[in-house]
Amino acid sequence: MTIISANLRKKTHLISGTVLGIFILCHFFNxxxxxxxxxxxxxGRRAFNLVWHSLPGTILLYGALLLHFLMALDSLYRRQTLRMPAGEALKIVFGLSLPFLLGAHVVAARVEPIFSGIDADYPGILRALWSSSINTTRQTVALLFVWSHACLGAWFWMRARSWFPRYEILLYTVALLVPIFALLGFVNGARSVGRDYAEHGGYGDKAYASQAQPRVDPALLENIRLALYGGFGGVIAGTFALRALPARGRIRVRYPDGRVAAVSLGFSVLEASRAAGIPHVSVCGGRGRCSTCRVRVIQGLEGQPKPEAAELATLTRIGAPENVRLACQFRPVHSVTVVPILDTDSLGIKTQLARQNGGGRERRVAVLFCDLRDFTRIAEHKLPYDTVFLLNRYFEMVGGAVEGSGGVVDKFIGDGALAIFGLKTSLDEACRQSLTAAVRLSQGIRTLNQTFEGELEQPLRLAIGLHAGPAIIGEMGYGQATSLTAVGDTINTASRLEGLAKEHDVELAVSAELVQRAGLSFEGKRRLEISLRGRQATLETWIIGNAEDIAEILPTAV
Incomplete structure (x- = not known):
């Protein structure tokens, strides 16, 4: 039974982590x-202590520390599988190791002064740390671990925010410089202690007056340290032991390719995917802060738990239909069949066909330009990750249509694409391939619209331009940005035809020269004579409202 909601647990974890992060930042600045x-x-220490050693500051600090630790153990206990991305695993490892790395420091800096009545100052602490290579190494590792844990936690929270890209470089710079300056200050301060010691010939000066006063029994402090280690170790071990207890009930999560994840009741769909070794995208690390893990539930939705506040907010933001759930938040109570909307292949574009013999010469080719119409307006109402996902699905469709027709995608430009046909075939064959690709693009965009019908305010629309002629083909660019590409008047003309398709609110504008080369006739279709910049003669162009309409006259079925 859940005592507090998942949303409240997340907020508690986040707020307590923020308090601890502020404390760490102040401490490192000191x-x-x-x-x-x-x-x-x-x-700086005296100013620091005015806040954090005061009664309110102490309650706030140790209250946040206790809550953060408990929420971390609760999250670890509720996690149904320990299979996770490396970043999440490192965050957990760093966090669980901190009690053992910082225990001795906490006893020396906070516990011992309580018993002795002597405030721990920097000269005493630095001398104790610097006098032993083990202490120095442990403190350095602790500093790096606690900062890495804080940075990973902040990154998981911030990276799904719309403002993060604007401040990303600044935040990474701060994340890198803070521990560097803290370590350099630690080293220089310790060296200053040594110089003062040599100058005064001992610890009799005021900087070390506290050393002459009675200290706490070392055996007592050692027992306190061991008790802290044992307490934290026992609680962490107990959490893992509870995880190992057999869970009641089993459910099955089925996927469209036939794979099945059989998991215990309480698993989220994302955890089920990971437990079964099934790739499942989750950009925010399974925290419900993005929608990249979402799935469409095609069977078994009845009787399932309703979305909680965090999941509902994200689903509402993207306009998801009722049968779409966030895989990281959806914990089925009985077996379901789901379809991940964002598959792992959508994160990149398929490897293009080898392009040997395509460089450094002039060649007669067919060129296809295509572009999404009004996509900027559509993207304004979507989360950044959803926009990237939708574009990648579109790019994947374009790549499949072009390569499946025998062409090569030259480049993607924003939401547009340039494709070349004829690098290995005759010009006549290249023209037929480009028309086939146009038909497949038309079919593909309609399939995408059906797939995202519940999430798009308006359907995606294409504008395609086709032209054939001579072009310079070669490896162009600089350094790693070099790639096979084409330049010339033919490319410019195809681009102009794509713009003409937009002007006339049609899907395809193709030059009569390309149609003639393909051995086809578009009689009965709309034809225009257009003027092109830099040309005296006009270009005869066919205007096709729906590119799929020409499939019937192509020599092979599409």
């Missing part, structure tokens, strides 16, 4: 003052 002087470190 360390960095060692680059100025030991006195600056001490002045």
């Amino acid at each position: 360390h960095s003052l060692g680059l100025i002087s030991l006195d600056a470190m001490e002045a």
Whole structure:
């Protein structure tokens, strides 16, 4: 039974982590003052203690620490599988190791002063840490681990936010510089302690007056340290032991390719995919902050738990229909069949066909330009990850249509694409291939519209331009940006025809020259004589409202 909702648990984890992050940032800034002087470190410590050693600050700090630790263990316990991306695994490992790395430091800096009545100052702490290579190494590792844990947590939260790309470089710079300055301040401060020691010939000066006063029994402090280690270790081990207890009930999550994940009741669909080794995209790490893991439930939706607030907000934002759920939040209570909307292949474009013998010469080719109409307006109402996902599905469709017809995708330009036909075939064959590709693009865009019918405010529309003629084919670019491409008047003309298709609100504008080369007749279709910049003669062009309409006159069925 859930005592508090998942949404409240997430908010508690996030807020407590934010408090701890602020404390760490202040603490590391205090360390960095060692680059100025030991006195600056001490002045910073006194200001730091006014906040964090006060009664409200202490309650806030240790309350946040306790809540964050408990929420982390709760999350670990509820996680149905330990299969996860490397970033999530590192975050957990860093977090679970911190009690054992920081235990001795906490006892020396906070527990011992309670018993002795002597405030722990930087000279004493630095001398103790610097006097032993083990202490120095442990403290350095702890600093890096706690900062890495904080940064990973912040990154998982921020990367799905629309404003993150604008500040990404700044945030990465801060994430890199903070531990560097903290470590440099730590080293310089420790060296200052050594210089002061040599100057004064001992610890009798005011900087080390506390060393002459009675200290706490070391055996007592050691027992406290061991108790902390044992307590944290026992709680963490107990969490893993509870995870190992057999869960009641089994359900099956079925996928469209026939694979089945048989998991215990309580698994989310995302966890079921990971447990079964089935690739499943989740950009935000399974926290319900993006929609990339969403699935369409095609069987078994009846009687399932309704979306909670966080999931419902994301689904509402993207306008998802009722049978679409976030895989990371959806925990079925009985078997279901789901279709991941974003598959792993959609994250990249298929490897293009080899393009040997295509460089450094002039060749007569057929060129296809296509572009999505009004896509900017559509993207304005979608989350960034959804926009990327939709574009990649579109690019995948374009790549499949072009390559399946015998062409090569030269490049993608925004939401448009340039494809070349005829690198290995005759010009006549290339013209037929380009027309076949246009038909497949028309069919493909309609399939995409059917797939995303419940998520698009308006259907996707294509504008396609086709032309044939001479072009310069070669490897062009600089460094790693070099690729096979084509330039010339034929490319420009195809681009102009794509624009003409938009102007006339049709799907295809194809030059009569290409149609003639393909050995076809478009009699009965609309024909225009258009003028092109830089040309005196007009270009005879066929205007086709729906490119799929020419499938019947192509020599092979599409």
